[in-house]
Structure formats: C-alpha cells, structure tokens
Amino acid sequence: MQKLKNREELQAKSRFYKETLEKQKVKILVCAGTACVASGALAIYDAFLKLLQEKNIDCQLTLDDEKEKESIGLKRSGCHGFCEMGPLVRIEPWGYLYVKVQPEDCEEIVDVTVLGGRCLDRLTYKTEDKAYKTQEEIPFYKRQHRMVLQNCGHIDANSLDEYLAIGGYRTLEKALFDMTPEDVLKEMDAANLRGRGGGGFPTARKWRQVKRQTAEKKYVVCNGDEGDPGAFMDRSIMESDPHRLLEGMMLAAYAVGSDEGYIYVRAEYPLAVTRLNRAIKQAEAMGILGDNILGTDFSFRIHINRGAGAFVCGEGSALTASIEGKRGFPRVKPPRTVEQGLFDKPTVLNNVETFANVPMIIENGGQWFRGIGTDNSPGTKAFALTGNIANTGLIEVPMGITLREIIYDIGGGMRGGAEFKAVQIGGPSGGCLTREHLDLPLDFDKLQSAGAMIGSGGLVVMDEHTCMVEVARFFMGFTQNESCGKCIPCREGTKRMLEILERIVAGQGELSDIDLLLELADTVSSAALCGLGKTAPSPILSTIKYFRDEYEAHIVDKKCPTKNCQKLKMIVIDPQLCKGCSKCTRVCPVSAISGKIKEPYVIDQTKCIKCGACIETCPFGAIKED
Amino acid sequence: MSQVCDYQKLDEILEKHRYDSASIIAILQETQEEYHYLPREAFDYYAQKLKMPIAKIFSIATFYENFSLEPKGKYVIKVCDGTACHVRKSVPVLDRLRKELGLTAGKVTTDDQLFTVEIVSCLGACGLAPAITVNEKVIGLLTPDKAAEILAELKEGESHAKA
Ligand SMILES: Cc1cc2nc3c(=O)[nH]c(=O)nc-3n(C[C@H](O)[C@H](O)[C@H](O)COP(=O)(O)O)c2cc1C
Ligand code: SF4
Ligand code: SF4
Ligand code: FES
Ligand code: FES
Numbered sequence: 205m206q207k208l209k210n211r212e213e214l215q216a217k218s219r220f221y222k223e224t225l226e227k228q229k230v231k232i233l234v235c236a237g238t239a240c241v242a243s244g245a246l247a248i249y250d251a252f253l254k255l256l257q258e259k260n261i262d263c264q265l266t267l268d269d270e271k272e273k274e275s276i277g278l279k280r281s282g283c284h285g286f287c288e289m290g291p292l293v294r295i296e297p298w299g300y301l302y303v304k305v306q307p308e309d310c311e312e313i314v315d316v317t318v319l320g321g322r323c324l325d326r327l328t329y330k331t332e333d334k335a336y337k338t339q340e341e342i343p344f345y346k347r348q349h350r351m352v353l354q355n356c357g358h359i360d361a362n363s364l365d366e367y368l369a370i371g372g373y374r375t376l377e378k379a380l381f382d383m384t385p386e387d388v389l390k391e392m393d394a395a396n397l398r399g400r401g402g403g404g405f406p407t408a409r410k411w412r413q414v415k416r417q418t419a420e421k422k423y424v425v426c427n428g429d430e431g432d433p434g435a436f437m438d439r440s441i442m443e444s445d446p447h448r449l450l451e452g453m454m455l456a457a458y459a460v461g462s463d464e465g466y467i468y469v470r471a472e473y474p475l476a477v478t479r480l481n482r483a484i485k486q487a488e489a490m491g492i493l494g495d496n497i498l499g500t501d502f503s504f505r506i507h508i509n510r511g512a513g514a515f516v517c518g519e520g521s522a523l524t525a526s527i528e529g530k531r532g533f534p535r536v537k538p539p540r541t542v543e544q545g546l547f548d549k550p551t552v553l554n555n556v557e558t559f560a561n562v563p564m565i566i567e568n569g570g571q572w573f574r575g576i577g578t579d580n581s582p583g584t585k586a587f588a589l590t591g592n593i594a595n596t597g598l599i600e601v602p603m604g605i606t607l608r609e610i611i612y613d614i615g616g617g618m619r620g621g622a623e624f625k626a627v628q629i630g631g632p633s634g635g636c637l638t639r640e641h642l643d644l645p646l647d648f649d650k651l652q653s654a655g656a657m658i659g660s661g662g663l664v665v666m667d668e669h670t671c672m673v674e675v676a677r678f679f680m681g682f683t684q685n686e687s688c689g690k691c692i693p694c695r696e697g698t699k700r701m702l703e704i705l706e707r708i709v710a711g712q713g714e715l716s717d718i719d720l721l722l723e724l725a726d727t728v729s730s731a732a733l734c735g736l737g738k739t740a741p742s743p744i745l746s747t748i749k750y751f752r753d754e755y756e757a758h759i760v761d762k763k764c765p766t767k768n769c770q771k772l773k774m775i776v777i778d779p780q781l782c783k784g785c786s787k788c789t790r791v792c793p794v795s796a797i798s799g800k801i802k803e804p805y806v807i808d809q810t811k812c813i814k815c816g817a818c819i820e821t822c823p824f825g826a827i828k829e830d
Numbered sequence: 831m832s833q834v835c836d837y838q839k840l841d842e843i844l845e846k847h848r849y850d851s852a853s854i855i856a857i858l859q860e861t862q863e864e865y866h867y868l869p870r871e872a873f874d875y876y877a878q879k880l881k882m883p884i885a886k887i888f889s890i891a892t893f894y895e896n897f898s899l900e901p902k903g904k905y906v907i908k909v910c911d912g913t914a915c916h917v918r919k920s921v922p923v924l925d926r927l928r929k930e931l932g933l934t935a936g937k938v939t940t941d942d943q944l945f946t947v948e949i950v951s952c953l954g955a956c957g958l959a960p961a962i963t964v965n966e967k968v969i970g971l972l973t974p975d976k977a978a979e980i981l982a983e984l985k986e987g988e989s990h991a992k993a
Pocket of ligand 2: 686691734
C-alpha cells in the first residue's frame with residue numbers, strides 16, 4: 205500500500221472507494237459485534253459467502269478491487285445495539301432488518317431479498333400487534349437520534365476503505381489543511397461538548413489547559429476502560445467504528461500539539477482490541493497515522509494498552525499509572541492530568557464516546573452541535589438500557605429527553621407488564637430515579653440536582669418486584685470489591701457499609717443502622733481520595749432518600765416487601781391444607797419439618813434454610829412462601 | 831520441581847516489548863495467555879532480564895484481578911455478575927456451575943485441573959444477559975440448566991479425547 209502524500213491523494217482514494225461502494229446495489233450486513241458473534245453470527249456470514257459463490261453471484265468482500273458492473277457487498281458490521289434480537293442481518297438499500305437469523309435462513313434471504321428485492325416477512329421484527337420491515341420503523345430505533353453510533357451496524361467494521369468511502373478522515377484533512385489548531389479549539393469551545401465518561405467536564409476547556417502547558421511532549425489518552433458493569437456504549441464504538449475514534453483522537457492531538465496517544469481498553473473486550481489494532485495498522489499503512497500524516501508536519505502514533513481487571517483504572521491518574529506499568533492506584537491531585545498526566549507529561553484524557561463526537565463537530569461546526577440536546581448539555585448521549593424492560597440494548601438519544609420517552613417509547617415499557625419502580629443511572633457511582641422523575645429532562649445538571657448523574661450511561665430499569673435495599677447492597681458489593689485500598693475512608697468505609705447492608709437484608713438490622721449508613725456515606729464521600737470512594741455511597745443515599753420505607757420494613761418488620769431477600773423469606777405450612785402426609789419431611793435437607801401423621805406439620809423457622817424443596821413436594825399445595 | 835517455563839517463549843515476549851519494564855503489564859498478560867497463569871519461574875526470570883525488583887512484579891501481578899498465581903483449569907468459565915446479568919438472574923447460574931463442579935467462592939479450580947469458575951463484572955454482552963465466557967467464547971441467555979448442559983458437553987468432549 206502506497207502512503208498518501210497529500211490531501212488530493214486522500215480525496216482521490218475516498219472518491220474511488222465511494223464509487224466502488226455505490227456500485228454495490230445490494231449490501232448484506234451481518235452483525236459481528238460481541239453479542240451477535242456469541243449468538244452465531246459468523247456461521248451466518250460463512251453461509252452467505254458459500255451460497256453466493258455456489259449460486260455464482262458476483263459478490264464483493266472488500267472495496268479494493270475495482271468492479272466494472274454492479275455487485276453485491278457482503279460485510280461484517282459492528283453492533284446495532286439490539287443484541288437481544290441477534291444475530292441481526294441488515295440488507296440495504298431497503299434497510300430491512302432480520303432478527304434471530306439462523307444459517308438455514310440464508311438461502312431464502314438470498315433468493316427472496318437479495319435477488320428478488322422483496323422483504324422476507326418471516327424474519328422481521330415483530331411486536332404483539334405489528335411487524336416492522338425496516339430497521340428505521342422499529343420503535344426501538346424510531347425515537348433515537350443516532351449520531352455517534354450512526355455507523356455502528358451500517359458499515360464494515362474491519363474496513364478503512366469503507367470508512368473513507370462514507371467520508372471518513374475528511375474532517376482530519378479539513379483540520380490539517382484548512383484550520384489552525386486554534387480554529388479546532390474554537391469549534392470545540394462553541395460546541396460545548398462535555399465529557400461522556402461520567403463527569404461532564406467541558407472537553408474544550410480540558411484541551412486548552414493541555415495546550416497551554418509548556419512541556420514539549422504531550423499525550424492524548426482514550427479511556428476505554430468502561431468500568432460500569434452493565435454498560436457497553438464504548439465497546440460498541442470501538443468494535444463497530446474504530447476509525448471514528450482514531451480520527452477524534454487525532455483531531456485532539458492536532459489541537460493540543462501531541463504526537464503520541466494511547467487507548468486503554470478493558471480486559472473483557474478482546475474484540476475491541478482486535479478491531480482497534482487492525483484499524484491502526486490500516487491507517488498507518490495509508491499514511492493517515494504515523495509520521496508526516498498526509499505529507500504535513502503533523503505526526504501521531506497510537507498504542508493500545510489492555511486493562512487487567514481493575515475498575516479503579518478508569519480513574520484518570522490510576523489509568524495513566526497502569527499504562528506506565530505500575531499498580532493502578534489513584535494519586536492526590538493536584539497536579540492534575542492536564543498538567544502532569546502520563547509519564548508526568550500534560551495529557552488529554554477523554555472517554556471513547558467523547559472522542560467519537562469530535563469529527564462531526566469539526567465537520568459541521570460547533571454551532572450545529574449546539575442545536576442538538578439542551579443548552580448546557582449539547583449533543584446526544586448513548587445509554588445501555590438494561591433490566592426489567594421490554595427492549596434492552598444500546599440507544600442514543602438527544603440530551604434533555606425524558607426518562608418516560610426512553611422507557612416507554614424506546615424501551616417498549618416494562619417487561620411482563622409489571623409496574624415501573626426506579627432506574628439506576630450511572631452504575632455503582634450513580635443514583636436512582638423514581639416515578640416522580642419520569643418527566644425530568646435528562647442532562648448533566650438536572651440529574652445532579654436530583655441526586656443522580658448521567659454517569660457513563662448505564663440505565664438499569666427496575667420494576668415493582670425489585671428490592672431497593674438489595675440493589676444498594678449489590679452496588680456496594682461491587683465498589684467494596686473494587687476499592688483499591690489506598691485510602692482508609694474508602695477501604696474501610698465501603699466494607700462497613702456493605703456489612704450493614706448485608707445485615708439489613710438478612711433481617712438483622714437495627715433502626716439506627718440507617719443513620720449510621722448516612723453518617724458513613726457522608727464521611728466516605730467527603731474524605732476519600734478518588735472518585736471511586738467519593739461516589740461509592742451514592743446508591744445508598746438515593747435509595748434511602750426514595751425508599752426509606754423499604755429499609756424500615758427489612759429492619760422493623762423483618763420483611764422484604766418485594767420478597768427478594770432470601771433470608772427474610774418465611775416458608776410456612778397452611779394447617780388448613782396440610783393433610784399430615786409427612787412427604788415434606790423427607791425432602792427437607794435440614795430436618796426442619798416435624799409433626800405427627802395426619803395432623804398439620806410445622807416448619808421450625810430457626811432451622812429452615814428456605815431452599816423451597818418442600819413447596820414443590822407437597823401434594824396438597826399446603827406449603828407457601830409468606 | 832519440573833520446569834514449567836519455556837524460557838525461549840519468555841524471551842520472545844520480552845523481545846516483543848523491547849525489554850521495556852514499563853510494558854510489564856502487557857508482558858505478564860502475554861505470559862498468562864501462554865500458561866493460563868503466571869508461573870513462579872517467570873517472575874525470577876523477568877526480574878533479572880528487566881532489571882526490576884521481583885517484589886515490584888509481584889505487586890503488579892497481585893493488584894490486577896486478571897492475573898493468577900495459581901494454575902487455572904483447562905476451561906476457564908467466567909460468569910458475569912454485572913448489573914444487567916445480575917438482574918436477569920446470574921447468581922443461580924453461578925451456583926449451579928459451582929454445585930456441578932464441587933467448587934465454592936474459595937475453591938475455584940477443580941482437582942483434575944479441568945475447570946475454573948470465576949466471576950466478572952460485565953463482558954459487554956449485556957443484551958444477552960445472563961452471559962458467561964468459556965475461555966474466550968461468549969455464551970449468552972443462560973439458565974442454570976443450560977449451564978449444566980454446557981458443562982456436560984465439555985466433560986463429554988474430554989472423555990472422548992482421553993479414549
Ligand atoms: C473509579 C472511576 C472509574 C472511572 N471509570 C471510567 C471509565 O470506565 N470510562 C471513562 O471514560 N471514564 C471513567 N472515569 C472518569 C475518568 O476519570 C475521566 O473523568 C474521564 O475518562 C474523562 O473523560 P471525559 O471528560 O471525556 O468524560 C472513572 C472515574 C472514576 C473515579
Ligand atoms: S477512594 Fe477508594 S479507590 Fe480511590 S484511592 Fe481511595 S481506596 Fe482507592
Ligand atoms: S424450605 Fe427447605 S429447609 Fe425450609 S422447611 Fe422446606 S425443605 Fe426444609
Ligand atoms: S452485537 Fe449485534 S446487535 Fe449488538
Ligand atoms: S452485565 Fe453481564 S455482560 Fe454486561
């Protein structure tokens with residue numbers, strides 16, 4: 205591959221690929237994101253390949269070879285965010301989306317759709333009362349506003365050529381040849397993009413702080429640690445549209461004067477690492493990354509570091525320590541990362557989604573970006589919608605959308621028709637929002653005032669059957685386990701808070717425990733060294749604030765109102781129904797049941813381990829959970 | 831003690847990272863990929879070659895959860911207990927796997943060195959919650975019964991391999 209030496213060569217390349225892409229009259233996009241691969245997507249790709257060859261259909265796997273006539277493109281795309289319905293196959297130009305596709309379906313897809321141009325209704329997405337032919341009509345997508353995730357699922361995730369064909373790296377070219385670094389910063393100022401990694405810090409301000417430093421060497425670091433368990437926005441971007449991330453990092457590097465960058469990727473994302481590595485190699489081979497990019501004097505290299513399983517490494521100073529080959533301990537600030545970050549040099553540290561927003565801002569201008577979302581939180585936000593909701597998946601919505609729209613319009617309401625109870629937003633560092641917040645516009649500041657935060661984008665929807673004390677315990681278990689142990693308030697405080705919560709869910713809590721929790725929460729959040737400890741009490745604080753009665757029920761009545769807490773369950777025998785057959789005594793693993801034949805039996809609650817075995821055994825249905 | 835490490839392999843890894851001690855995490859990761867854990871001998875060898883204190887290498891290996899100083903089973907099963915998987919009942923899946931294999935939170939590897947069961951927080955496959963990985967392969971939409979079937983299949987494959 206010849207390196208591109210100037211902008212004209214890049215433009216010519218892009219034009220060539222665009223024309224080749226346009227000759228693909230039909231495109232078969234097989235989703236090859238982590239989840240769809242798990243559901244068998246690669247076998248589907250292979251099946252299509254084999255079928256097209258067998259049927260002698262001219263098909264194109266890359267854009268490299270020039271085609272005289274029209275052809276059919278077969279590609280592996282990234283994640284559509286609708287993983288539950290996978291494996292997904294999208295067919296263009298019609299935009300048909302086929303769900304839960306099996307290799308056996310491929311032949312019919314080729315005959316009916318690829319060759320016949322008709323929709324194969326059997327495989328489309330359906331709700332109770334309606335079938336949806338195209339992806340865009342599906343309610344899950346209809347209310348979304350996909351900008352950052354625009355290409356996810358719609359382009360070949362392994363191909364630089366295709367990224368170029370749809371106008372990729374055009375913004376980099378524009379910046380390098382038509383804009384000064386200051387011009388780039390001005391657009392970023394105007395856009396008021398705020399960091400998508402959780403804190404919402406203005407990106408332009410961060411870049412300016414780095415730019416101002418006198419050190420010769422500066423770094424650009426991308427935080428792809430995505431620690432919030434249950435969130436996968438960043439995974440999706442890295443896997444589906446890796447070049448967009450690289451382009452965003454390069455624009456940052458150009459703006460602040462950096463020549464070296466790192467991407468720190470969570471250990472559990474091997475596919476993202478593969479795709480990013482490939483993307484870097486492709487860009488280097490083409491002269492888009494490396495020394496003297498496109499013949500200019502701007503040079504930039506990107507390395508990839510894999511995490512090794514420590515949530516705290518998502519914190520800025522721990523992350524840079526980890527890249528340096530040290531233990532991932534956060535350190536006291538100042539000095540801040542912008543002054544002394546990676547290898548003690550000024551460092552731009554941004555989240556994956558933040559960088560992925562940059563190319564379109566530079567392309568369309570900061571003012572354009574300002575027009576989307578709300579005044580103080582422009583743009584969109586990607587959320588991972590999970591929990592007891594009908595449609596789970598990855599969504600992108602304008603800032604300022606309400607929870608109601610997300611849950612009912614996009615999410616399709618609660619799963620199984622249960623009542624909505626709360627959402628946990630921002631994962632283990634965030635808080636919960638309840639029914640009273642359903643119409644609150646979601647943006648950085650509004651959420652903060654409600655005691656929650658946008659966070660990285662995890663949105664766990666919970667229904668009436670969820671125990672909020674158990675939710676708080678679950679998150680505290682997570683943070684306690686992930687506390688790095690460097691500072692005492694977090695190391696000890698999270699342990700004590702977890703112990704108290706464990707006591708409460710086991711029915712051994714006291715009323716004073718609530719006050720103790722609040723006091724500990726206050727101490728830990730004000731005295732901990734890093735964000736992990738500072739935000740660790742948030743789930744406790746917000747669940748006590750909105751669901752104090754549930755805490756009290758566990759403590760005073762020794763009852764879990766939602767019947768979740770195993771240890772508070774009571775298994776009892778109804779004396780009216782019990783015929784005294786003694787069957788249950790034989791299955792009880794701890795001999796907790798006793799009685800006389802033909803008289804009602806009783807369960808000794810101090811012995812019973814609530815295994816439930818007796819319930820199924822009783823022929824008269826006399827044993828119940830109370 | 832039998833020799834676990836192929837020093838030539840270790841040299842290759844070191845070479846790839848240009849004997850740079852700042853790459854120690856990546857070096858350990860690649861070592862673990864080779865052996866499924868970090869053999870004791872590798873520590874001595876790296877300390878000598880990278881001219882860094884062995885204690886420092888240990889401190890890194892013990893800080894990061896992914897590193898194991900104990901040999902792991904041939905099949906490493908990671909059960910996701912991230913939020914999405916937790917609310918979709920990952921714990922019963924974990925319990926079942928442990929029960930079938932006679933493992934606990936404290937004992938994670940079977941005596942025959944075939945299976946290791948660990949917990950992770952989110953594999954990024956939340957849409958298929960609850961999810962697990964067997965070695966690198968992600969398997970989604972699990973139930974306790976499905977988990978038991980997977981074990982049975984793996985065991986079956988093993989007994990065939992032996993026969
Ligand atoms: C314990 C902890 C974990 C974090 N994890 C992440 C993470 O996984 N991904 C991320 O982008 N930011 C994470 N952050 C926030 C980062 O420290 C940092 O603010 C962010 O990467 C800056 O990028 P942004 O301004 O683009 O959001 C974490 C912070 C803390 C305190
Ligand atoms: S707050 Fe917790 S995670 Fe952060 S430095 Fe202190 S102990 Fe470590
Ligand atoms: S629930 Fe289990 S332990 Fe309790 S009485 Fe029934 S069989 Fe015995
Ligand atoms: S991996 Fe295919 S839709 Fe998410
Ligand atoms: S929470 Fe289990 S895969 Fe994300």
